[in-house]
Amino acid sequence: MEKETEHKPGKKYGMVIDLDKCTGCGSCMAACMAENNVPCKDDESNKLTSITWIRVYRLTNKKPFPETEICYLPKPCMHCGGVGDQGHSPCVSVCPATATDYDHGTGIVSQIYTRCFGCRYCMAACPYHARFFNWWDPIWPADLKKSLSPNVSPRMRGVVEKCSFCFHRYQLAMEKAYVEGRRDLEEVEYQTACTQACPSGAITFGDLNNPDHAVATMKDDPNAFRLLERLQTNPKVYYISSREWVRRAGDNYLKNEPTNSKPRVTAHHG
Amino acid sequence: MSTSNHEAIGLAPDGNPKKSEGSSNGVIVLFFIVGFAVSMAFGWLVFPKLLYSEKNQPFDFNHKTHMDLVDNGCESCHVFREDGTYAGTPTLAQCSDCHQDVQGESKDEEIFVNEYVANNKEVPWLIYSRQPDCVFFSHAAHVKMAEMECKDCHGDIGESESLKVYRENRITGYSQDIWGENIAGIRKNTWDGMKMTDCGKCHEEKMGSKGPCFQCHK
Amino acid sequence: MKIDRRSFLALGLGAAAGTALTPLPWKLTDDISIWTQNWRWLPVPGDGDVTMEIGACTLCPGGCGISVRKVGDRIVKIEGLPGHPVNDGGVCALGISGTQLLYGGSRIKSPMKRSGERGQNKWSPISWDDAIAEVTAQIKTLVEAGKQESLACITGSGSGTTPLLFKRLLAVLGSPNFMTTSSMADSYSAVIRKMHRLSGAVDAGFDFENTGFVLSFGSGIVEGWGSPLRMIRTANDLKTKKVSMVQVEQRLSNTAAFTQALVAVKPGMEADLALGMAAVIVAENLHNASAVGGSSSGFAEFAAMLKQQFSPDAVSAKTGLKSTAIAELARKFADPANRSLAICGRGQGSAPGSMREFMAVHALNALVGRVNTQGGVYAVQAPDYIDWAKDSSMTAAITGKIRIDEAGVGAFAHTDSLLNRLPAKILAKGDSPVGLLLVSEANPVYTLAGTKQVMEAFKKIPYIVSFSATMDETTALADIILPNHSYLERYQDIPVRAGLVKPLINLAKPVAAPQYDTQNVGDVVIKIAKALETPVADAFPWENYEDCLAKTLGDKWEPMKEKGFWTDEAFVPGAGATAFAFPAQLPDEPALAGDEKTMALVLLPKESMRLWGGAVADLPFVLKTVPDTDLKGNQVVVEVNPKTGASLGLADGKEALLTTASGSATVTVTFFEGIMEGVVAIPKGLGHTGSEKYIADKGVNTGDLIAPFEDPVSGLDAAFGTRASLKRA
Secondary structure, three states, X not given: OHHHHHHOOOOOEEEEEEOOOOOOOOHHHHHHHHHOOXXXXXXXXXXXXXXXXXEEEEEEXXXXXXXXXXXXXXXXXXXXXXXXXXXXXXXXXXXXXXOOOEOXXXXXXXXXXXXXXXXXXXXXXXXXXXXXXXXXXXXXOOOHHHHOOOOOXXXXXXXXXXXXXXXXXXXXXXXXXXXXXXXXXXXXXXXXXXXXXXXXXXXXXXXXXXXXXXXHHHOOOOOEEOOOHHHOOOOOEEEEXXXXXXXXXXXXXXXXXXXXXXXXXXXXXX | OOOOXXXXXXXXXXXXXXXXXXXXXHHHHHHHHHHHHHHHHHHHHHHHHHHEEEEOOOOOOOHHHHHHHOOOHHHHOOOEOOOOOEOOOOOHHHHHOOOOOOOOOOHHHHHHHHHHHOOOOXXXXXXXXXXXXXXXXXXXXXXXXXXXXXXXXXXXXXXOOOOOOEEEEOOOOOEHHHHOOOOOOOOOOHHHOOOHHHHHHHHHHHHOOOOOHHHOEO | OOXXXXXXXXXXXHHHHHHHOOOHHHHHXXXXXXXXHOOOOOOOOOOOOEEEEEEEOOOOOOOOEEEEEEEOOEEEEEEEOOOOOOOOOOOOHHHHOHHHHHOOOOEOOOOEEEOOOOOOOOEEEOOHHHHHHHHHHXXXXXXXXOOHHHEEEEEOOOOOHHHHHHHHHHHHHOOOOEEEOOOHHHHHHHHHHHHHOOOOOEEEEEOHHHOOEEEEEEEOOOOOOXXXXXXXXXXXXXXXXXXXXXXXXXXXXXXXHHHOOEEOOOOOOHHHHHHHHHHHHHHOOOOOHHHHOOOEEOHHHHHHHHHHHOOHHHHHHHHOOOHHHHHHHHHHHHOHHHOEEEEEEEEOOOOOOOHHHHHHHHXXXXXXXXXXXXXXXXXXXXXXXXXXXXXXXHHHOOOOOOOOOOOOOHHHOOOOOOHHHHHHHHHOOOOOOOOEEEEEOOOHHHHOOOHHHHHHHHHHOOEEEEOOOEOOOOHHHOOEEOOOOOOOOOOEEEXXXXXXXXXXXXXXXXXXXXXXXXXXXXXXXXXXXXXXXXXXXXXXXXXXXXXXXXXXXXXXXXXXXXXXXXEOOOOOXXXXXXXXXXXXOOOOOOOOOOOOOOOOEEEEEEOEOXXXXXXXXXXXXXXXXXXXXXXXXXXXXXXXXXXXXXXXOOOOOOEEEEEEOOOEEEEEEEEOOOEOOOEEEEEOOOOEOOOOOOOEOOOOOHHHHOOOOEOOOOOOEOOOOEEEXXXXX
8 A cells, every 4th residue: 555655646635614604503513413324312412422523613712792702613523644644643543443544545534333342542542522432322213214324334332433524425426436437536526514514615625635626725825724733633624714813722822922824843754 | 274183182181190099091081082073063063054044035036047138247237326336136126127027937936026026015135245334345446447257256146047045144144155155264266255354355466455444344 | 981070171171172173263253243343223224226306495484495315215314405596505404404304203193183181292193084074074163153263374484375275265264364473574574564665475685695784783694594594605705705794782693703793782772773873874964865865755754853862872872882883883884885784683583573673774774775776675575476365255255354463454554464462362351262273384382482371372272273294382282183294295385585685486395205194284275175165165176285386386387396496587676665764753672571670681592503493393413513502401501791690699500590570490501701791691492392302391492481572563572582680599
């Protein structure tokens, strides 16, 4: 595999979320649940046990009324590549079961439920709280089983799950491409469910390595930043905000430290 | 599997210091051999029979007859959908195109027409190659892109005149064909098994690596 | 030969050695691991052909087109319909959750008759024939007793063939009491009728797409106001175009957060701000000369009133804003280059509002020439395609009859329906004026304010027929249920009345086969009418509902089936609405219920796209998106400013007792900097009852706590909040 990626740079799927556009409506969350067979419990108000692969957070500038400002921040899995996109993601590097791995061909961090034995080391390692544990078996009451999609397998009790960038949509798009004798996808052929549902058009998804894809240029926006960038997790989810306090909220800064809109450490491999 | 029975016996306890008081060496060896032989027989002969339950298909199907009648080989009936996904076993609608009424003299066809076509009921085929839900397998990638033959994985089923007995693993619920007919897991042909190791082996040979997990999992 | 312990040890060792040399342990390990990875109780979703079908969403009045993904005959996902004029591919959380309504536990699976006490939720299934025969017999009895006027009907909307079939049935039988759920759209209709001297089906249309400055008086632009998806999309387009949007509100709602411009006015003083701005505009001569002259009337009186009652100081005192800030906002609004647009209708607009506010805001638009002009607000005639609704046979039997709610005549001449006035009329002395009530696509027991009184009133109605597809609060009080198909299983035309400028009719289509023993309510009404025989049956000449719909839509029918909607691109809005009457006087602002001394706080409902407060209870996916600052366990979370909280001795995240003039509730308090001091915000859309555990008995219905307030001009409920107290529990 390493040999292959050397002579042909792989795709690197990623997301740019424009926080100036996000209204906090929650469509992305519901679209994700419906797309990925995420089950619902009777009480979902305990957010520690509520499974939402993408969750919209509310940030405030903590100023008193009426100077208060809010920013809504949708947060999926960051699909960290680690330094130089070597695949040294926080979760992948700690999984004792190889239940999660880094795909050098797409840059997507997988989660294989049947392989996972539920130690939750990855959850502890993930700095983004992007991983969720199934404390109970999923229940689809009444006839709700009929609404399950065959493209994503339902998870059992005792395993960890997370956003997959709707990888099954990539698989399906590739199938169509293969039948048509292609190996490459158009930008529109592979889009995540949240991107598709967002009424604001706040989410843009595509190949960060492909200059024809919108994300490739958007990620270089002067107002673009990533969460906890200085941990060198190298996330593939970029955010754009015109507000400095929002960009500063993306990392832990000392009081007088200037906001870095670009990572301090850049790739030194590959 | 280099240890022979002979060598195994050589491992039996030897030179017991209290011969006179306890059982003789001979008895001990005998018991060992009995235990060994019985478990060997159980493990190799009885266990495989116990592990699988035999199930019959709803009715028999002659692939060979059908292959002679169609011009696009397997894909005449086992089709790719327009979106590139693979449809698997033909649906009732596909079959009833020809089998609206009984065509020949086969008893199985009679069952099909009277019980399924007449009642508009899909045939509950038992799928020999059915994989767990966590598996994503792209027929398009293998058949269309890699230009593999159906039989590379499925064997000569296209030339068979009748369906073999479906042997269901009592523990897993999947067909014996996934593990392979050989209980020891020895493969002679590429289609002798359909486990992840089988996929991995071929992928390592052809692609240089087993590939990322998500390639085949969902 | 002696057999002892050691012999058996040898046997065991032999067996172990033998077993190790068979495939048994390895094969078993493998099989058991496969077994544990594929628990048989976990569903394996079936595979099949994937198809996409076009439909329409009816869960809110927003009018989105949907694209339904099916695998075989199962609906697995609802997505937005690309190319639809409202949502163009986007979709909201509630819309996505539609599959959970279709397959969910709240569906009513067959016609049912009440077998226990009212509200006990005991039912026995009956056949469709029996159900229709029973309802027909009840209607006949009423008519034969000469009490046909006590036949009433409540539907969710007043337009489209389904509601109009009900209206026709009532009219032919001689009852004018066809009522609909009221919303902001009704307040706007009343304002337009009153101020433009118009009558008939006329709505307000907002040309957001071409506006240059949006001033929102509490309207939740990105929280579901009017047509949620259209508004979110448009607001984003405006933001991209750097169009200024200013939000007048008491807290940092999603809209205020989005616009990043909040004008924090005191609760209920929105109208005064609008009039204060108007006063500045008139005083500084910034108004549009042609808009106040010509065919307009009453400007001089209006100007005099502004001068007299809305001096900068007076307005500043009432609104809590600086007079310079008001003047600045007024100047910005009046600048013709800004192509301004002021809107009102609180939150999602699911409730009507005060005429003082609607008239003030509409007059403000008119003053600067922003009515019936590009980028402004238009008077829009509703699409008029249902010919049979206009024939005289339908109106003859009810001409001159006064409705129970007294809408459409006298003081309330500008309003079609006043459902909010019904409970008091029923609870008045004597027999209930409603003898038989038909309820379809409405849930008044949940949506009307003053829940306690509403419940009592409904319990007093002798016979209630519900046509609901799901078990809701109103249906729980019914005597008989004739369940409708869900919107994914039936045909229905849905004219969209949600502030659009161009007429739009969506078509819901049966994208799934009926899951249960239900029938399209349109078919059921036709069947009831036919069972009532001449002359009623003659007014329903259609074979069934589909026939009625096809004949009504005429040449629109086939294209609509294919496309999912019909719209008139060439439509010119505002025709016939040239005259404008400025008000010489305005009604007072709605009084807040409760004693100011004991209840020092003002309780306001807060709305968001993650919680819908309408007739349909939120579905599981939506509940999952609700933050724990709205709902924690089964308890509603109310928002207060940390300063207010501290002064009341409350603690963040702790329980408190919320009391209003209508009732009290134990709540959890959350401190939030983005809310005005002295204000408590409570999420709207909770407090449902029933047996669905994910939603039932969680939080409180704001209608339990906020008493209705009858607007003196429109008669609609104008309550926007109430006084309240919050004490540490």
